[in-house]
Amino acid sequence: MIEIRNLTKSFGDNLVWEDVTFRIEDGETTAIIGRSGCGKSVLLKHINALMTPDSGEVLIDGKNIFELDYVGQRKLRQRFGVLFQGSALFDSINTFENIAFPLRYFTDLSEHDIHDKVMAALRHVNLESAAEKGTSELSGGMRKRVGLARAIILEPQYIMYDEPTSGLDPQTADEINELIVVMAEQFDITSIVITHDMHSVLEVADKVAFLDQQKLSWYGTIDQMRQSNQKNLIDFISASEYQIKSKSSI
Amino acid sequence: MNAFKELGKYSSLLYQALRSSTEFSTYRKNLFHELVKVGYDSVPIIILVGIFTGSVMTLQSAYQLQFAFIPLSTIGAIVSESILIELAAVISGLVLAGKVGARVATELGTMRVSEQIDALESMGFNSVSFLVVPRVLAGVMMFPVLYIVASIFGIGGGLAAGYFSGTVPPADFLMGARMYFYPWNVVFGFTKSFVFGFIITSVACYKGFFAKGGAEGVGKSTTEATVLGCIYILLADFVLAALLL
Ligand SMILES: Nc1ncnc2c1ncn2[C@@H]1O[C@H](COP(=O)(O)OP(=O)(O)O)[C@@H](O)[C@H]1O
Numbered sequence: 459m460i461e462i463r464n465l466t467k468s469f470g471d472n473l474v475w476e477d478v479t480f481r482i483e484d485g486e487t488t489a490i491i492g493r494s495g496c497g498k499s500v501l502l503k504h505i506n507a508l509m510t511p512d513s514g515e516v517l518i519d520g521k522n523i524f525e526l527d528y529v530g531q532r533k534l535r536q537r538f539g540v541l542f543q544g545s546a547l548f549d550s551i552n553t554f555e556n557i558a559f560p561l562r563y564f565t566d567l568s569e570h571d572i573h574d575k576v577m578a579a580l581r582h583v584n585l586e587s588a589a590e591k592g593t594s595e596l597s598g599g600m601r602k603r604v605g606l607a608r609a610i611i612l613e614p615q616y617i618m619y620d621e622p623t624s625g626l627d628p629q630t631a632d633e634i635n636e637l638i639v640v641m642a643e644q645f646d647i648t649s650i651v652i653t654h655d656m657h658s659v660l661e662v663a664d665k666v667a668f669l670d671q672q673k674l675s676w677y678g679t680i681d682q683m684r685q686s687n688q689k690n691l692i693d694f695i696s697a698s699e700y701q702i703k704s705k706s707s708i
Numbered sequence: 709m710n711a712f713k714e715l716g717k718y719s720s721l722l723y724q725a726l727r728s729s730t731e732f733s734t735y736r737k738n739l740f741h742e743l744v745k746v747g748y749d750s751v752p753i754i755i756l757v758g759i760f761t762g763s764v765m766t767l768q769s770a771y772q773l774q775f776a777f778i779p780l781s782t783i784g785a786i787v788s789e790s791i792l793i794e795l796a797a798v799i800s801g802l803v804l805a806g807k808v809g810a811r812v813a814t815e816l817g818t819m820r821v822s823e824q825i826d827a828l829e830s831m832g833f834n835s836v837s838f839l840v841v842p843r844v845l846a847g848v849m850m851f852p853v854l855y856i857v858a859s860i861f862g863i864g865g866g867l868a869a870g871y872f873s874g875t876v877p878p879a880d881f882l883m884g885a886r887m888y889f890y891p892w893n894v895v896f897g898f899t900k901s902f903v904f905g906f907i908i909t910s911v912a913c914y915k916g917f918f919a920k921g922g923a924e925g926v927g928k929s930t931t932e933a934t935v936l937g938c939i940y941i942l943l944a945d946f947v948l949a950a951l952l953l
């Protein structure tokens with residue numbers, strides 16, 4: 459379980475959010491939603507200690523991760539897979555090597571076993587054919603899938619997605635949403651999905667955390683969200699729904 | 709950002725690099741690549757720089773001294789000494805600030821703005837050890853080697869220019885070069901190139917590592933790395949001359 463408690467972060471004079479508190483239960487998928495620039499990515503980078511807050515704590519299995527030393531934090535990070543917004547593939551190596559990369563550095567697997575694991579991961583994301591491709595030859599959707607294969611290769615306990623569907627066409631976005639659900643079910647992974655795409659939220663999430671006005675403005679289940687009459691939440695959702703409708707009418 | 713803050717950030721990056729330089733297994737492979745890229749790949753341009761520097765110096769000294777009643781060997785002495793003390797290190801340094809500094813800043817800057825550095829960190833890597841340490845090490849290891857290359861080809865170029873232009877016979881050139889050869893000059897030039905290698909790679913790593921703002925930000929950090937690299941080389945050259953001569 460991940461507990462985020464009274465977390466506050468600012469960059470210089472620029473307050474990102476303050477006093478953010480919520481919990482992520484094991485096995486659940488939590489969506490963190492909010493407008494762009496509201497600090498979703500910054501929050502994600504606190505959950506695996508890539509950034510340090512001004513105050514507050516993040517407890518994982520009861521331990522405050524900001525009190526760990528650097529080595530402890532690095533061990534902790536390996537329990538997370540992260541799919542970055544732009545996929546963050548290493549452009550100096552090909553698709554196969556990108557996925558094999560963590561295995562080469564953090565395991566003692568033989569070349570044969572590495573090959574098998576990488577191909578299995580590629581199969582999970584339906585991309586076996588792309589193994590030998592350079593990363594620059596991949597489309598946006600393919601890059602996300604390679605990033606996802608790399609994120610799960612060390613069999614993490616948690617996986618975090620930073621805007622996994624942004625910049626993709628609706629069909630490809632749906633494929634990614636499906637993958638998120640499959641990953642969560644098949645590997646029993648706890649997922650955190652950052653997005654401003656309500657369609658994606660409805661597809662994948664159990665719980666929703668809404669960042670707005672520099673705080674955690676709303677938190678609850680999908681059903682609670684549908685019934686909520688909190689104005690800024692409704693506005694955010696209806697803005698997205700308008701988009702969804704206009705997308706499907708094209 | 710003010711200069712003190714920048715200096716603080718730069719020092720803290722170097723401190724982290726120093727601390728993580730013990731994680732040899734993390735950067736062993738990258739170090740090998742960097743030694744090739746910084747050293748081996750720079751050899752052609754350094755040979756070119758050496759030959760031209762030496763031959764131009766010889767021709768110009770011969771021209772300037774053509775009416776002075778001095779032995780021709782003096783030209784060999786002037787050329788070889790200038791190359792060993794100053795030119796082989798400084799001119800190579802300025803050229804490499806463009807070649808090596810720009811490449812390093814662009815590489816790291818691109819990795820930063822495309823979140824590849826975050827990806828490394830989130831996998832549990834020490835990104836400073838993985839990216840910065842091998843580049844700075846390659847700089848301090850290969851620049852002195854390149855200094856030697858530049859010196860040999862510089863003096864060789866000077867000798868050849870004297871011969872082909874008919875101004876300084878090789879025997880005179882070599883006699884002058886040998887008569888005024890002090891090992892200390894080589895130590896001095898060697899030390900300089902070591903310091904320049906450190907400056908160029910560490911400044912480029914710093915600029916790249918903290919790049920922000922997309923492609924434009926990477927361009928900015930590359931330009932700054934190159935310009936600052938050149939300026940700091942000239943400053944360091946002055947400081948070292950004041951300290952060691
Ligand atoms: N490393 C950083 N340094 C300074 N400001 C930052 C940094 N990262 C993010 N910010 C700022 O924090 C705010 C939230 O950014 P971000 O989390 O990326 O938003 P989003 O919700 O779109 O993911 C923005 O105003 C951004 O400018």
Ligand SMILES: [Mg+2]
Nearest residue numbers: 498499543620
């Ligand atoms: Mg973001």
